[in-house]
Amino acid sequence: MDFELDIKLLEKLCNAFGPSGHEHEVQKVVKEYGMSYADEVSQDRMGSVVFQKGNSGPKIMLAGHVDEIGFVITKVEKNGFLRFHQLGGWWDQVLLGHEVILKPSEGDGFITGIIGAPPPHILSQEDRSKVVTKDKMYIDIGCRSADEVKELGVRVGDPVVPHAKFRTMKRKFKEKKKNGADDEKITREVTVAASKAFDDRIGVFIILEVLRKLAEDKAELPNTVYCVSTTQEEVGLRGARTAAQMLLPDIGFAVDVDISGDVPDTEEIVQKMGKGVSISAGDGSMIPNPRFRRFILDIAEEHDIRHQAAFLKSGGTDAGIIHITGMGAPSVFIGIPTRHIHSHHGILDLSDVENAVTLLVEVIKRLDEKTVKSFTEI
Numbered sequence: 001m002d003f004e005l006d007i008k009l010l011e012k013l014c015n016a017f018g019p020s021g022h023e024h025e026v027q028k029v030v031k032e033y034g035m036s037y038a039d040e041v042s043q044d045r046m047g048s049v050v051f052q053k054g055n056s057g058p059k060i061m062l063a064g065h066v067d068e069i070g071f072v073i074t075k076v077e078k079n080g081f082l083r084f085h086q087l088g089g090w091w092d093q094v095l096l097g098h099e100v101i102l103k104p105s106e107g108d109g110f111i112t113g114i115i116g117a118p119p120p121h122i123l124s125q126e127d128r129s130k131v132v133t134k135d136k137m138y139i140d141i142g143c144r145s146a147d148e149v150k151e152l153g154v155r156v157g158d159p160v161v162p163h164a165k166f167r168t169m170k171r172k173f174k175e176k177k178k179n180g181a182d183d184e185k186i187t188r189e190v191t192v193a194a195s196k197a198f199d200d201r202i203g204v205f206i207i208l209e210v211l212r213k214l215a216e217d218k219a220e221l222p223n224t225v226y227c228v229s230t231t232q233e234e235v236g237l238r239g240a241r242t243a244a245q246m247l248l249p250d251i252g253f254a255v256d257v258d259i260s261g262d263v264p265d266t267e268e269i270v271q272k273m274g275k276g277v278s279i280s281a282g283d284g285s286m287i288p289n290p291r292f293r294r295f296i297l298d299i300a301e302e303h304d305i306r307h308q309a310a311f312l313k314s315g316g317t318d319a320g321i322i323h324i325t326g327m328g329a330p331s332v333f334i335g336i337p338t339r340h341i342h343s344h345h346g347i348l349d350l351s352d353v354e355n356a357v358t359l360l361v362e363v364i365k366r367l368d369e370k371t372v373k374s375f376t377e378i
């Protein structure tokens with residue numbers, strides 16, 4: 001690809017603080033980057049930011065959600081420990097012992113804390129083998145009283161996210177040659193990235209890179225493109241709902257992390273990290289328009305873009321709300337298979353990300369009025 005991903009931007013996006021409902025800091029990073037490549041920038045009152053390119057033909061909406069899963073403080077205990085509630089879906093088993101950062105409502109800084117529960121040493125044999133649930137856990141910020149917590153500016157309602165920095169690792173993947181025999185292996189050098197918040201800073205990153213590529217190519221588009229960094233996806237696709245109502249798109253893309261079926265005991269999931277951008281055949285929130293999906297698959301084949309089919313029985317993305325907005329809009333979920341999503345550390349292959357950017361750019365260039373109409377004609 002004659003285009004290099006801006007990894008510094010990805011790092012900044014992933015490290016930024018922004019659980020659902022508290023996306024301001026991330027949106028500032030997004031806006032500063034995107035505004036140099038857009039014809040127009042706008043926003044809605046749920047905090048989603050819209051970058052527009054072109055001004056005629058069918059309206060194409062690309063959504064990546066900026067919010068990450070996190071927590072909110074619900075109570076300060078007398079002894080200085082903090083009780084919390086989840087923002088987005090957390091699995092109890094991935095929480096204990098992990099570091100988090102809290103943004104106190106008073107003051108500008110951040111405070112680090114540890115998620116704790118009583119130590120196993122004092123538990124009965126029976127309790128030791130049980131999963132501790134979130135409501136039994138607390139965040140320890142090293143205080144001994146509610147007064148000390150108050151001093152630090154911490155209040156009920158303050159937001160919290162995992163503390164885990166973005167980093168990259170070089171790896172050599174050994175793979176079968178395309179259509180080659182089993183013994184004909186090739187080595188592909190890849191960069192694997194690990195971080196918190198890939199869900200969905202990777203999606204926001206991809207739509208921003210699509211916007212930059214369209215600007216750098218000076219592409220004459222047969223459509224109007226809206227790259228939208230949406231809010232509050234993790235608590236029920238709330239930001240995408242108002243953004244889509246404002247834009248009334250004719251076509252929708254949600255770009256998000258996908259589950260990777262290459263970790264032990266996930267064999268039934270067909271999409272795998274490092275096998276290309278995933279093009280969803282459906283999930284719990286939508287059935288993609290089959291003609292539109294076929295159109296995307298054909299373009300991927302034609303341009304030799306590494307891609308794979310994907311399916312999820314449950315769960316959904318922003319496309320789940322975009323496709324039923326207004327009179328409806330053929331939509332698809334474009335994914336990056338990511339290991340360990342909804343935990344402190346996701347792992348993904350940046351070559352899948354490159355494939356996603358290339359595919360989206362090629363598809364967008366071809367979405368003219370006639371083509372878009374053909375997806376729904378009876």
Ligand SMILES: [Zn+2]
Pocket residue numbers: 065199200233256257
């Ligand atoms: Zn997501």
